[in-house]
Amino acid sequence: MSGQRKSGGPMLGRRQAAALAAGALVAGTMRSVQAADASTFVSGFALPMNLDPHQVYDVPMQSMMLNAYDNLYRYQNDPPQIVPWLAESHTVSDDGLSWEFKLRPNIKFHDGSPMTAEDVVYSFRRVLALALAPAGAFLKILKPDNVAAPDPLTVRFKLETSYAPFFAAIPSISIVNPRQIEPNVKNGDWGKSWLASNGAGSGSYRIVPAGYRPLEYLDMEINEGHFLGWSHNPKPVKKIAYRPTKETSTRVLALLNGSLDCTDPNLPADQVEQINASKIAYVQKDVVMRTFVIRMNNTKPPFNNLNARLCFAHAFNYMGFINDILGGYATRDPYPMPENLWGIPKDAKGYDYDLKKAKEYYAKAVAEGAPMKRPLELHVQSENEQSVQGAQLFQSDLAQIGINLKVVGNIWSNLTTAAAKPDTTPDMWVHWVSTYFVDPENWVGQMYDSQFHGTWKASSYYKNDQVDALLRKARAAVKQEERAPLYEEAIRKIMADSPDIWIYNSMQLQGLNKRVKGRRFCTVGQGAEMRWITLDG
Amino acid sequence: MLRFVLRRCMLVLPSLFGLLVVTFLLIRVVPSDPAMAMAGDAATPEQIERLRQQYGLDRPIWEQFVSYVGKVATLDLGESAFSRRAVAVDIAQRLPATLTLTFCALAISVFVGVPLGVVAGLSHNTWPDYLLRVFSVMGIAVAAFWFAIMLQLFFSMELGWLPLRGELSATIQRPPRITGFVVADAAIAGRFDVVADALRHLVLPALTLSLGGLATIVRFTRAGVLDTLQQDFVFYERAMGYRRRRLVWIYVLRNSVTATVTQIGLLFGGLIAGGVVVEAIFDWPGIGSYTVQAILTGDRQVMLAVTLLIGVVYAGVNILTDLAHGLLDPRLMERG
Numbered sequence: 001m002s003g004q005r006k007s008g009g010p011m012l013g014r015r016q017a018a019a020l021a022a023g024a025l026v027a028g029t030m031r032s033v034q035a036a037d038a039s040t041f042v043s044g045f046a047l048p049m050n051l052d053p054h055q056v057y058d059v060p061m062q063s064m065m066l067n068a069y070d071n072l073y074r075y076q077n078d079p080p081q082i083v084p085w086l087a088e089s090h091t092v093s094d095d096g097l098s099w100e101f102k103l104r105p106n107i108k109f110h111d112g113s114p115m116t117a118e119d120v121v122y123s124f125r126r127v128l129a130l131a132l133a134p135a136g137a138f139l140k141i142l143k144p145d146n147v148a149a150p151d152p153l154t155v156r157f158k159l160e161t162s163y164a165p166f167f168a169a170i171p172s173i174s175i176v177n178p179r180q181i182e183p184n185v186k187n188g189d190w191g192k193s194w195l196a197s198n199g200a201g202s203g204s205y206r207i208v209p210a211g212y213r214p215l216e217y218l219d220m221e222i223n224e225g226h227f228l229g230w231s232h233n234p235k236p237v238k239k240i241a242y243r244p245t246k247e248t249s250t251r252v253l254a255l256l257n258g259s260l261d262c263t264d265p266n267l268p269a270d271q272v273e274q275i276n277a278s279k280i281a282y283v284q285k286d287v288v289m290r291t292f293v294i295r296m297n298n299t300k301p302p303f304n305n306l307n308a309r310l311c312f313a314h315a316f317n318y319m320g321f322i323n324d325i326l327g328g329y330a331t332r333d334p335y336p337m338p339e340n341l342w343g344i345p346k347d348a349k350g351y352d353y354d355l356k357k358a359k360e361y362y363a364k365a366v367a368e369g370a371p372m373k374r375p376l377e378l379h380v381q382s383e384n385e386q387s388v389q390g391a392q393l394f395q396s397d398l399a400q401i402g403i404n405l406k407v408v409g410n411i412w413s414n415l416t417t418a419a420a421k422p423d424t425t426p427d428m429w430v431h432w433v434s435t436y437f438v439d440p441e442n443w444v445g446q447m448y449d450s451q452f453h454g455t456w457k458a459s460s461y462y463k464n465d466q467v468d469a470l471l472r473k474a475r476a477a478v479k480q481e482e483r484a485p486l487y488e489e490a491i492r493k494i495m496a497d498s499p500d501i502w503i504y505n506s507m508q509l510q511g512l513n514k515r516v517k518g519r520r521f522c523t524v525g526q527g528a529e530m531r532w533i534t535l536d537g
Numbered sequence: 538m539l540r541f542v543l544r545r546c547m548l549v550l551p552s553l554f555g556l557l558v559v560t561f562l563l564i565r566v567v568p569s570d571p572a573m574a575m576a577g578d579a580a581t582p583e584q585i586e587r588l589r590q591q592y593g594l595d596r597p598i599w600e601q602f603v604s605y606v607g608k609v610a611t612l613d614l615g616e617s618a619f620s621r622r623a624v625a626v627d628i629a630q631r632l633p634a635t636l637t638l639t640f641c642a643l644a645i646s647v648f649v650g651v652p653l654g655v656v657a658g659l660s661h662n663t664w665p666d667y668l669l670r671v672f673s674v675m676g677i678a679v680a681a682f683w684f685a686i687m688l689q690l691f692f693s694m695e696l697g698w699l700p701l702r703g704e705l706s707a708t709i710q711r712p713p714r715i716t717g718f719v720v721a722d723a724a725i726a727g728r729f730d731v732v733a734d735a736l737r738h739l740v741l742p743a744l745t746l747s748l749g750g751l752a753t754i755v756r757f758t759r760a761g762v763l764d765t766l767q768q769d770f771v772f773y774e775r776a777m778g779y780r781r782r783r784l785v786w787i788y789v790l791r792n793s794v795t796a797t798v799t800q801i802g803l804l805f806g807g808l809i810a811g812g813v814v815v816e817a818i819f820d821w822p823g824i825g826s827y828t829v830q831a832i833l834t835g836d837r838q839v840m841l842a843v844t845l846l847i848g849v850v851y852a853g854v855n856i857l858t859d860l861a862h863g864l865l866d867p868r869l870m871e872r873g
Contacts (some may be wrong), residue, residue, distance in 0.1 A: 196621035
């Protein structure tokens with residue numbers, strides 16, 4: 001055996017050494033070339049579920065469609081302002097039912113065909129027919145036949161009832177090109193399957209279908225003929241390569257080695273220091289409109305008791321969570337909507353962390369027969385570390401006042417399903433409310449008007465007839481001056497009832513390569529609009 | 538041999554049907570409502586109800602199952618609730634990436650693991666054996682995500698030799714899709730810069746994925762070699778004056794790798810499952826990340842199709858393993 005032993009080792013060692021040396025040689029001669037190409041922007045923004053802006057409407061879609069599609073009006077700047085985009089102007093009748101938009105002349109789609117009011121009508125009818133996410137704001141107030149094009153540059157809407165958020169929701173509808181979609185319609189599906197993987201817009205960038213794989217990558221190239229022209233940006237990005245990352249560690253490394261120009265805007269706070277210490281990248285902080293809330297199921301005891309709810313509202317360590325866990329990268333927001341939005345009653349005081357008060361309310365609740373000893377469940381979104389940490393913090397404070405809280409891991413799709421009925425909705429759960437449109441309707445309107453019971457946004461199953469009346473009146477009025485006091489009044493009442501625990505308004509953290517210049521931020525789209533950006537070098 | 542393969546294929550069918558039943562039932566246990574997820578964040582209850590009817594989610598489970606099996610039999614895997622694309626198309630786009638990664642990892646495991654196992658066997662209880670033992674225990678114990686990050690830190694960040702993530706550089710133009718395998722497509726298109734780029738992207742994920750299998754194969758081969766070395770024919774051949782190299786690498790090895798080959802077949806399933814983590818860390822656009830996404834969003838058609846697919850691949854590999862056994866030891870093939 002000894003002979004074999006001696007010869008066995010070296011024989012293989014030589015081969016291995018040779019193979020390793022060859023490998024090292026190949027690798028060494030081909031030092032990795034990073035994304036130094038100044039015309040390609042490598043974006044780490046998450047991709048939407050598919051590319052059809054009439055099927056999906058969420059934060060990733062917003063950041064995609066701002067580049068590939070145009071809308072009649074668009075949110076720009078920070079704080080967000082709604083500005084004319086494809087439309088030059090609009091008028092509204094006094095009763096708030098008739099809206100007329102004037103289109104700019106000479107707008108062209110990516111295929112070169114001119115955009116007319118008929119295309120806008122087609123787009124809105126398609127949204128209503130598909131009846132998916134972006135249709136939510138329109139389904140109840142707009143019939144397909146009531147969108148019309150009296151002339152090639154005029155679009156007229158006749159609403160069923162006066163609905164002020166209609167205008168705020170106009171930027172959520174992308175105008176699509178029927179001449180590209182119609183040939184791809186199958187079984188009357190409005191080209192749903194086709195547009196999910198293709199583009200038919202007029203936006204600043206054009207989708208390259210061959211460069212798309214759902215949720216993995218997407219390529220877009222510049223649309224030189226965009227109606228706004230490019231005179232404001234002499235050196236725009238020519239190609240956007242969406243290369244979303246799945247893991248935080250990879251995301252940060254890719255930013256630091258220059259192969260990613262921006263991360264997604266949800267960078268964890270503990271990465272800020274490391275990135276800011278690098279020569280190549282930095283972390284951009286922006287206040288957005290995205291609130292973080294712990295929901296309480298107001299139909300289940302003890303949450304059907306006001307004192308019990310007040311007890312919970314005083315037991316969350318708001319500032320400890322914001323400062324210690326989030327590193328201070330959030331703003332305490334005691335209101336049921338972003339504190340930087342109109343309609344907030346500034347005189348209303350929120351609840352503070354005060355375990356003594358919490359105990360007092362606990363005693364009152366018990367005296368009124370609320371089952372405060374019942375073991376309670378708080379469902380978190382397991383894949384989101386922050387929601388888990390917030391829940392654990394809450395759990396430890398509640399334990400001090402004798403409340404037994406169990407933290408249960410769950411996922412978004414299960415939670416929204418459970419929230420469809422009061423008895424399946426968890427005792428408590430955690431979520432964020434992002435900006436789908438910049439209007440109080442997006443928060444208080446849909447969270448606390450009882451007609452929305454059954455949707456995840458209204459999952460505290462709160463019901464107060466006065467609040468319902470105020471919110472409905474505010475929704476029907478047209479002018480912001482009339483609406484604001486109604487929302488303020490509604491919010492005062494909601495806060496007094498304390499149906500949920502409102503924690504913070506987000507600050508988004510996004511890693512950016514230092515070569516990225518000219519970025520413009522708006523909370524809608526989270527700074528993803530690429531037409532303003534130039535790459536140095 | 539054809540009969541042998543056919544027989545194995547027939548045996549696979551009931552297993553796959555069983556897999557389908559179990560998966561279908563398990564997915565129903567998950568409370569998530571695909572209609573809700575499909576309708577999106579801003580949907581109203583009416584929108585959700587409409588989708589539920591449209592996709593037949595309101596019908597009894599057996600009815601849904603029968604209709605699903607009927608479709609699968611005609612190779613219609615349905616439509617993903619999210620990408621709105623045929624699941625078969627999505628899978629066809631992603632499977633090549635996963636297969637490339639898995640086979641490369643397997644190749645590394647086998648072509649490095651078997652020789653190292655032989656060395657360990659031959660150097661029984663001396664330092665190369667000890668060293669390899671430490672190495673293989675580490676290989677099994679080390680978490681893939683940790684190893685992946687270490688590789689990224691060293692080869693991508695420190696040395697800058699290899700790309701950090703992805704399948705191709707963002708600035709590179711993709712070759713036209715013919716086979717779906719990027720390396721092959723690039724070679725067909727004559728784009729050797731793309732071939733090189735793709736291969737460099739493959740190194741770190743394949744290395745990470747191969748680690749666990751490599752360690753297992755070293756151990757199994759070592760055991761096999763030790764066993765074989767005790768057999769009479771080895772003494773006989775040595776006495777006959779066979780050259781050592783021939784003796785070890787042909788006769789001993791062939792008789793030692795039966796258990797290893799079984800292990801390779803089993804490893805394949807592990808590699809596809811382990812691929813989920815590796816694909817996530819390296820942003821590898823394969824089946825793993827697709828599956829995770831489907832689970833998180835409750836995309837049932839995708840979950841079912843992927844499970845079925847992995848079942849088919851696994852079954853296929855097992856048939857290949859049996860064939861390999863048959864080739865190593867023709868007596869098995871005769872027994873059928």
